[in-house]
Every structure is written in C-alpha cells, then in structure tokens.
Amino acid sequence: MLKNRLYYAEPECQSFTAQVVKTERDENEKPYVVLDQTAFYPTGGGQPHDTGTINGVPIIDVVEIDGEIRHYLSGEMDASGELDCNINWERRFDHMQQHAGQHILSAAFVELFEFPTVSFHLGTNLVSIDIEADDITDEQLKAAEELANKVILENRPIEVKWVTEDELYQYPLRKQIQATEEIRLVIIPDFDYNGCGGTHPEYTGQVSSLKIVSAEKHRGNTRVHFVCGKRVLNLLHDKTNVVAKASKLLSAPEDGIGKAIEKLLETNHSLEKSLKETQDAILSFESKELLSQQRNGLVTATFQGRSIQQLQKLARFIVAESDETIVLLVARNDDKLQFVAARGSLSTASMKDVSAAVLPLIDGKGGGNDAFVQGGGDYKLTEEELLKMMENSLTASIN
Incomplete structure (x- = not known):
C-alpha cells in the first residue's frame, strides 16, 4: 500500500499536515505542488478529485501522473515549512457515498440478473453506470434498487484489503482486475468483491439511501442514472417544489396533477386545431x-x-x-x-x-x-x- 496516500490509509481524514516535496509547472505552464503525503484524492476510476485548501489557498485540481500526485492551486503559496491541509469534507463524503452506492447497485444487478457494469461516472448531480444489457425492465430496476437499499439498511461493513496477484483467486471478484501490483480490493462480505481505487465509507449504512432516477439505452448497453445519500434528499426537495408549483398553477391537488395535465393537453390540442382553422380561413x-x-x-x-x-x-x-x-x-x-x-x-x-x-x-x-x-x-x-x-x-x- 502506498503509505503516503492518506485517502487510503485514513479515508475519514479531513485535515492533515504535509511538507512540499516539489514545486513545478506542467507542459501548459500551470503551477502545482507535490506533497510528502496527501489525503486529497486525485481524479481517477470515475471519481472526481477532492477540493480544499493548502495553507488557505484553494485547490482547483488534483491529478496523478506517473505515480506523482500533483496539487494545482488557485494562487501563490508559501511552500516552506509544515503546511496545513484541509479537505472539503462535504464534497469528499458525497463522493464516498456515491461511489459506495455504485458498488452496491452494480452488485445488485449481478446478484439478481447477472448484468455486469461496464463503466461508471460520478457527476455533479447524478451518478451513472452502464449495464451490459440491451434492455432492463422497470420491474428489474425496482428489484435492483430494493436490494441495494436492503444492503444499505443492513449497515454491512465495507472492507479494504491489499492483496497480491497470487491471492486474487481467493475472492469471487465481480470483474477481472488488470493491475498486477498494489491491488486494492473493496469488499462488502458475502455480497461484493471488487478491485477499486476510490474512496468509500466504512459501512453501507453511511450511504444512507439510493434512488434510481432513470434508465436509457446507450451504445448497446443500458445507462442507469441514480443518486445516493444527501443527493436523494436534494432530489426529493427539488421534485417536491416542482409538484407544489404545478399543483398551484393547475389549481389541482397534488394527487390530481396527472389528470389536470391531461385535461390541459386536450384543451390545448383543441385550441391549436381551432387556431389553425382560423388562420387558414384568414x-x-x-x-x-x-x-x-x-x-x-x-x-x-x-x-x-x-x-x-x-x-x-x-x-x-x-x-x-x-x-x-x-x-x-x-x-x-x-x-x-x-x-x-x-x-x-x-x-x-x-x-x-x-x-x-x-x-x-x-x-x-x-x-x-x-x-x-x-x-x-x-x-x-x-x-x-x-x-x-x-x-x-x-x-x-x-x-
């Protein structure tokens, strides 16, 4: 295990101290610093980089190039002595919730239907996985969502193990691992065994909840959009506001919005037909x-x-x-x-x-x-x- 990567050694770490190993500019003349240790997660594996501050200067990007973790800052910083580093914990924990939720949902599709996940993207508002299936029914989506939330509610441990290539045979991996050195497994015992370099909470209960938002066909697979944790509450809040506004505009109770919209569409169609006839007459x-x-x-x-x-x-x-x-x-x-x-x-x-x-x-x-x-x-x-x-x-x- 790479011991200077605190995001692996101490995933709950929110602040730490470090020293500058190197200050440099990349091929685009953008300055960056390399630290002797870091808890700032670099972009990779579908998970965005962490943000935060180093000596009060905001971090705008963190990338890993040739084993070197580069921290790009928004301004100049005194690079001497011990540096105070603080992670934007709300962003990091959100990413941990979404990433762990992705593991759980992907495992649910395999457990129930043997549908493997072929790609993963953690966006600002939604998370998506591409499932190797040309069609997934609403019933299958519902079943996978219910199993995922069952595993979350059971508050199972999320374990991390570093293993060698020779030890991989001991684990029922969800997909083949390409790495041959420093192999990191993220494990939910008796449910999911997966090679992963991302950050995760210690228990499934910390994911809080998972909601599938939509699914669509995408290049021969099915892309499933979902949210976890606080994003579920944010989504519910936004949709509640939309429903309340629609109810007010339509002068209809919330459970009658569907019928009110149908009536409105019928009236609109009738008016459009009448308008066309009038325009043709003119x-x-x-x-x-x-x-x-x-x-x-x-x-x-x-x-x-x-x-x-x-x-x-x-x-x-x-x-x-x-x-x-x-x-x-x-x-x-x-x-x-x-x-x-x-x-x-x-x-x-x-x-x-x-x-x-x-x-x-x-x-x-x-x-x-x-x-x-x-x-x-x-x-x-x-x-x-x-x-x-x-x-x-x-x-x-x-x-």
Whole structure:
C-alpha cells in the first residue's frame, strides 16, 4: 500500500499536515505542488478529485501522473515549512457515498440478473453506470434498487484489503482486475468483491439511501442514472417544489396533477386545431383579395414578418382558385428575405427559372420544381427590389 496516500490509509481524514516535496509547472505552464503525503484524492476510476485548501489557498485540481500526485492551486503559496491541509469534507463524503452506492447497485444487478457494469461516472448531480444489457425492465430496476437499499439498511461493513496477484483467486471478484501490483480490493462480505481505487465509507449504512432516477439505452448497453445519500434528499426537495408549483398553477391537488395535465393537453390540442382553422380561413380570404388585384394573370405581394410556411400556404390557396395565375410573394424577416413562386395548373412558366435568377442576388438557397419553388437569403435587396427582379426574370422566361 502506498503509505503516503492518506485517502487510503485514513479515508475519514479531513485535515492533515504535509511538507512540499516539489514545486513545478506542467507542459501548459500551470503551477502545482507535490506533497510528502496527501489525503486529497486525485481524479481517477470515475471519481472526481477532492477540493480544499493548502495553507488557505484553494485547490482547483488534483491529478496523478506517473505515480506523482500533483496539487494545482488557485494562487501563490508559501511552500516552506509544515503546511496545513484541509479537505472539503462535504464534497469528499458525497463522493464516498456515491461511489459506495455504485458498488452496491452494480452488485445488485449481478446478484439478481447477472448484468455486469461496464463503466461508471460520478457527476455533479447524478451518478451513472452502464449495464451490459440491451434492455432492463422497470420491474428489474425496482428489484435492483430494493436490494441495494436492503444492503444499505443492513449497515454491512465495507472492507479494504491489499492483496497480491497470487491471492486474487481467493475472492469471487465481480470483474477481472488488470493491475498486477498494489491491488486494492473493496469488499462488502458475502455480497461484493471488487478491485477499486476510490474512496468509500466504512459501512453501507453511511450511504444512507439510493434512488434510481432513470434508465436509457446507450451504445448497446443500458445507462442507469441514480443518486445516493444527501443527493436523494436534494432530489426529493427539488421534485417536491416542482409538484407544489404545478399543483398551484393547475389549481389541482397534488394527487390530481396527472389528470389536470391531461385535461390541459386536450384543451390545448383543441385550441391549436381551432387556431389553425382560423388562420387558414384568414389566408383563404387574403388569397381571394390578392387574386382580385391580379395584373395580367400575375399576383404579387410583399410582407414583413411572414413565415415561409404562411407564404407557401397563401400561394397554394391562390393557384387553387385560378388555374392560369402565377404568384410571386416575398417576405422580410429581420435580416433575411424569403420568397415563394407558384403557377396554376394551366400555366407553363418555369418557377425554377425564377428562383435560379434571383437566388445569387441574395446569396440564397432554395428548392422546388417548375410549378412551385421557395427560397431565402440575406437582406441584400429590399423586398420590393427582390420582387421586381422575380417579375423581370419571369417576363424574360416567358418571352
């Protein structure tokens, strides 16, 4: 065992003293210090690094490189003499709870369904494990969660043993261990035997509780998100606030929120349908008004703040009313221009020619066919100028 790593020798250690072995800069010119002993855990094995202070200067990162533990600080520090080191214990204990909870939940999936864990990530809000199973049912998730909480409630010891490669055969390991030297096992007797370099509490009861939040398919496996310890209370607090707010907004009791939302969605769907019908009626009326103002079978108009979908629908209404009419519509939306060109079924003019003529003028893109095109680009012309260009190209095409 590496005796200068107090996070292994004394995982409950919250403060300690140390001396500087080396001060250096890395390849990015970031300064760091190496101590003769440390309780600050370096990032590794899915667990984030510890934070805290050295002589009052905050630690921003702890990494291990080539067996050397580097402590990156937020500012300059007097590196002489004995240093006072203090760990951010709330963060460390949270990581210990989550990591131990991961061992317990992973072992539960193996115990119940022989689903091994292939990866682990300890995030700021959620913890996740990737389970080697392409699908896990809600019933299986519930069973694994219940077994995990049973083991937590039983307050079983969490033991740590350093063994040699030759001694590994004595333990029913959950997965194969790659290391050949300084092999560290984390053991929950009669339940889980696993090689691990992370930090853990001494008893499963210190994990407090575990709650699976969600599960999703991920690259052929199933990713399970969960929380442990204080994070369970934080999650419950947040969800309680959301439910209370929803209850107030919906004027419904908390156990009636589901039905209130269903009713709201039904009402919203009905309103959307009614609004669409009203908008179509307005566009139909507008199309007749524009058609009454046609000049020699040509309907033109410019707009501001009209979507391309509205232009398309308006053009279709017009050509549906008159087989011989050609429609040219242009709209400006902020610093963009959009247009639609359409022809009735008896017209032979090519709308693709119109689009091809004007798109380069606005650095635009478009699509469609000879009967109907749409496009858009930058506001390099006014909407009136673009419409005039479209009319000119149409005249040239017909002539």
